[in-house]
Amino acid sequence: MKQQRLRYKLLALFVFCLFALLAVYGCYSILTYGNRWFASSRNPRVRAQKEQVAAGDILDRDGLLLATTDASGTRHYAEDEAVRRAMVHLLGDSEGQVSNGVEAFQTNYLYGFDDSLLDLAGGLVSGSPRTGNTVRLTVSAPLCAELAAAFDAHAGSAGKRGAAVVLNWKTGAVEALTSRPSFDPEAITAAIKGDPGQPFWNRATQAVIPPGSTFKVVAAAAALEQLSGIEEVSFTCTTDVLDFGDHVIADYGGGSHGTVRLREAFIQSCNKMFANVAVNVGWRGMLRTAERFGFNDNFLFRDLVVENSSYPTSAPSSYELAACGFGQSGIAATPLHLCMIAAGVANGGVMMEPRLLQEVTSASGRRKLSFSSSPYRTCMPASVAGKLQEYMRAVVTQGTGRQAAVSGLKVCGKTGTADSTLDGNPVTYGWFIGYLDEEDLPYAICVLVEDLDSGVSGGSAAAPIAADAFRWLRDHRTPEGGTAAP
Numbered sequence: 001m002k003q004q005r006l007r008y009k010l011l012a013l014f015v016f017c018l019f020a021l022l023a024v025y026g027c028y029s030i031l032t033y034g035n036r037w038f039a040s041s042r043n044p045r046v047r048a049q050k051e052q053v054a055a056g057d058i059l060d061r062d063g064l065l066l067a068t069t070d071a072s073g074t075r076h077y078a079e080d081e082a083v084r085r086a087m088v089h090l091l092g093d094s095e096g097q098v099s100n101g102v103e104a105f106q107t108n109y110l111y112g113f114d115d116s117l118l119d120l121a122g123g124l125v126s127g128s129p130r131t132g133n134t135v136r137l138t139v140s141a142p143l144c145a146e147l148a149a150a151f152d153a154h155a156g157s158a159g160k161r162g163a164a165v166v167l168n169w170k171t172g173a174v175e176a177l178t179s180r181p182s183f184d185p186e187a188i189t190a191a192i193k194g195d196p197g198q199p200f201w202n203r204a205t206q207a208v209i210p211p212g213s214t215f216k217v218v219a220a221a222a223a224l225e226q227l228s229g230i231e232e233v234s235f236t237c238t239t240d241v242l243d244f245g246d247h248v249i250a251d252y253g254g255g256s257h258g259t260v261r262l263r264e265a266f267i268q269s270c271n272k273m274f275a276n277v278a279v280n281v282g283w284r285g286m287l288r289t290a291e292r293f294g295f296n297d298n299f300l301f302r303d304l305v306v307e308n309s310s311y312p313t314s315a316p317s318s319y320e321l322a323a324c325g326f327g328q329s330g331i332a333a334t335p336l337h338l339c340m341i342a343a344g345v346a347n348g349g350v351m352m353e354p355r356l357l358q359e360v361t362s363a364s365g366r367r368k369l370s371f372s373s374s375p376y377r378t379c380m381p382a383s384v385a386g387k388l389q390e391y392m393r394a395v396v397t398q399g400t401g402r403q404a405a406v407s408g409l410k411v412c413g414k415t416g417t418a419d420s421t422l423d424g425n426p427v428t429y430g431w432f433i434g435y436l437d438e439e440d441l442p443y444a445i446c447v448l449v450e451d452l453d454s455g456v457s458g459g460s461a462a463a464p465i466a467a468d469a470f471r472w473l474r475d476h477r478t479p480e481g482g483t484a485a486p
Contacts, residue, residue, distance in 0.1 A: 055110045056132035057222070058091060058102055061140040061175075061358055067091060068104070069131070074081040075103075079184050083141045085182040086148035089202035090139065090356075093185040097200045100305035102135065109133045109360050114368065133368060138173040138357040143472055147178045150468040151449070156430070156461030161450040163203035163335045164467060169343035169435055170442040171373040172352030175303070176469070177336070179203040203448065205306045208332040212418030212458065213269045213448075214431045215321070215327030217341055217388060220266055222289035223277045224384045231387075233264050240462035242272055249275050252417060252457060266391045267399035269415060271326045278325030283315055286324055293341055294351065295333070295381045304357035308335035309363045320332040327418060338433050339446035340376070345392060346412070346435040348443055349385035351376045392434065400433065404463040406470045410437035413466065416454070434463035435469055443473055 056068040066087060073096035074256060077084045086123055092101020108114055111131040147164045151157045166175040181199045183192045192199055201207070223230045236255040239358050240247035248270055251257070265273035291297070295311035311331040312320065323329035336354060345352035353373045353376040359368035380388075392412035395401040401413040415436025420427055430452045435444035447462040447469075 026082070027103060028412055039171065039210055041176060049222055050313055053111045053130045054131055054361070055103070057110070057134045058110070058256055059134065059136040059404075061136065062140065063136070064141045065139060066137070069150050074357070076142065080141075080145070080182060081186075081421075082145045082148065084184055084326065085140060086144040086178045087139070088185045089179040089204065090137075090144070090177045091185075095188055098204070099190060099200075100205070102137065104355070105303075106135055107303060109135050109368070112363075113185070133361045133363070134361045135357065136361075137309070138168075139357055140372065140476075142476070143469065144178050145174040145233075146183065146472045147469055148180070149463065150465040151180055153468070154461070154464045156452065156456045157449045157465060160452075160461075161197060162462075163446045164445065164447045164465060164469070165204050165339040166335050166473075167339050167343050167352075167354060167417055167444045168442055169352070169444045171371075172343075172355050172376070173358075173371065173373070174356045175443060175473075177204050181306065186188065194281045203450075204335045205304060206334065207448065208334055209429055209448075210331060210418035210420050211327040211333045211338055212416030212431055213271070213274075213415035213428065214324050214341075214414050214433045214458075215331055215333075216266055216269065216274050216325070216340055216416075217345060217392070217414055217433070218293050218323045219281075219286070219294075219327075220275050220291055220391065221293075221380045221384050221389060222263065222272065222281045222286055223262060225289065226281050226285050227277070230277075231329050234259050234261055235265065235270075235276055235470075236260075237265075237270050237272050242275055247319040247323075251461045263391055263394070266414075267394045269326075269395075269400045274325035275322035276325070279318070279322050283312075283324075286310060286321070287313065289380075292377070293344070294337060294377065295331070299337075301353055301355075301427040304336070304354055306336050306354075307334050309337045320413060324476060327416060335446045335448045339444055341379070342392075342413070342433040342435050342442035342446060344379045345385050345388045346437065346442070347380045348379040350378050356411060372407065389437065391438065396434070400457070400459040401434065401463050401475055404432060404434055404466045405457060406467050406474060409441070409474055410468055411435075411467070412437050413463070415463060416459045417459075422451075429463040430456065430458035432458055432466045434466055441473055441477055443470070443476075445469055 054069040062162045089098055092098045092103030110132045138256045161180050163179045165177050181197045183199045236259045239256045241250045251271045257268045290311040291333050295355055299306045300306055310332050320329040353374050358371045361367050396405050396411045396413050398416040404411050404413050416431035418429045430449040432447045445466045447465045449461040452461055
């Protein structure tokens with residue numbers, strides 16, 4: 001009998017522990033996934049709240065009105081059509097065509113789900129319909145419009161799909177984000193809904209595609225950390241391809257770089273040298289470094305939904321491993337993640353979490369949230385970041401990124417040109433990632449241009465757009481980070 005009671009007690013303890021674990025997991029899930037579940041259009045509570053509360057305003061960092069609700073309950077967007085089009089993927093739209101924009105992901109604030117009893121009582125006393133909170137973002141609407149216009153201002157990117165992201169590399173604040181093709185949220189037609197170019201798709205956060213030679217930032221970090229004396233090792237790059245049987249590795253345009261070391265190979269974007277680097281670091285070493293940079297992580301950022309980037313987790317063939325050195329072979333990333341990597345180099349090896357909310361205030365003017373920054377992860381030692389800073393500066397002054405240069409600014413960067421397929425057809429992607437090495441202008445950028453024409457590269461298609469953005473920041477940002485008077 002005594003043994004039976006002991007068994008019952010142990011069973012009860014076991015059941016109690018299971019419930020405790022379930023409760024802990026429930027709390028963890030609410031904290032990490034709660035906003036994602038809450039913002040779902042299938043949530044009946046959200047649908048009911050939207051019938052009773054007018055969505056609050058959305059402002060850019062400098063107070064420009066981006067979205068508001070009129071007396072009839074209709075949602076309207078910025079007066080300037082160029083701004084509406086440039087920001088629609090970031091904000092979302094009233095029909096919910098764009099996934100995970102501010103309109104959806106910040107439902108909790110915009111519809112006042114977190115209103116206090118004081119806020120609710122104030123609405124009852126005033127007798128007016130309830131209005132949600134005002135959400136002010138970190139982004140600059142004029143810079144978003146400038147980026148969108150820059151795509152059409154250059155021959156290599158005009159009319160192309162693509163995306164661009166600008167981050168503050170010190171704080172992680174999203175300064176700008178735009179995606180192409182775009183549309184006007186005030187005029188969503190049947191033709192737009194049926195457009196095969198997928199205008200509702202936010203390529204800045206959802207396009208997970210090969211990063212090409214921008215990944216050489218990660219490969220160089222792996223080499224500097226894991227291959228002793230690598231900076232003194234010489235490699236002879238000829239016009240001959242590296243033969244792997246069914247596959248070969250060549251450099252852009254079939255060119256050669258002569259005898260190079262790691263620094264020169266990075267500056268001139270030598271595929272063969274970086275294929276050799278990947279082979280010498282090895283699969284596990286490359287995987288370890290890639291994951292420190294955020295590849296294969298489950299991105300759970302507080303203000304944004306971002307697709308996860310990937311790096312092969314199973315042992316690759318010798319060709320696949322070599323191709324990893326220059327960002328092919330199953331490696332894929334979003335523009336926002338690649339911008340974070342550039343920002344991490346600028347910030348001494350510390351990648352910051354991307355933040356989008358500057359401030360949230362109630363209808364009565366009470367501040368509910370203020371901007372705060374936090375590190376996402378340390379991706380490399382400061383000493384390695386210092387080397388990469390030097391390399392990326394030389395890319396713009398001497399190498400493939402010259403078209404990103406801007407007078408009076410220390411621009412650092414890395415170009416990339418990646419090959420893939422889309423709907424069974426070959427497609428080439430052009431990339432530029434980089435940053436301003438300026439304490440008063442701490443901005444990083446990633447530009448993606450899709451479906452490049454023959455003979456066009458990331459250096460000729462994406463880098464000029466980055467230069468336009470950096471020029472705008474030079475001319476419109478004060479040393480304190482505010483906006484200069486017109």
